[in-house]
Amino acid sequence: MPARSWIGSTGQIWKLGLFYFMMLTTVALIVAFILAVNGAMISNFVGRFELAISFVLLGVVSLVWLSLSIRCPKCGSRPVWRMLRTVDINSWLVKLHTMNCCPECKQ
Numbered sequence: 001m002p003a004r005s006w007i008g009s010t011g012q013i014w015k016l017g018l019f020y021f022m023m024l025t026t027v028a029l030i031v032a033f034i035l036a037v038n039g040a041m042i043s044n045f046v047g048r049f050e051l052a053i054s055f056v057l058l059g060v061v062s063l064v065w066l067s068l069s070i071r072c073p074k075c076g077s078r079p080v081w082r083m084l085r086t087v088d089i090n091s092w093l094v095k096l097h098t099m100n101c102c103p104e105c106k107q
């Protein structure tokens with residue numbers, strides 16, 4: 001593994017951190033939704049429908065965030081967007097962490 005990944009050396013690791021935070025929140029909302037469906041009272045103000053909409057929207061927003069925010073400072077390409085379309089769904093995140101150059105311009 002290289003000493004410093006591309007995502008780290010281009011100063012974009014915080015964008016990945018924010019993505020993980022949003023994904024964790026999405027998982028928490030899914031758990032709350034499952035509890036609500038099974039009759040556990042969570043809140044008088046938030047219903048099952050609101051929970052379902054929230055986790056679907058947040059899941060989509062976090063992926064869009066990662067796709068659009070991570071850019072190559074050299075060529076301006078968005079490698080996450082490309083990886084989501086071309087790399088296997090189970091390995092794109094690993095590849096994003098470990099790649100040591102931009103997949104477009106190789107810098």
Ligand SMILES: [Zn+2]
Nearest residue numbers: 072075102105
């Ligand atoms: Zn590039």
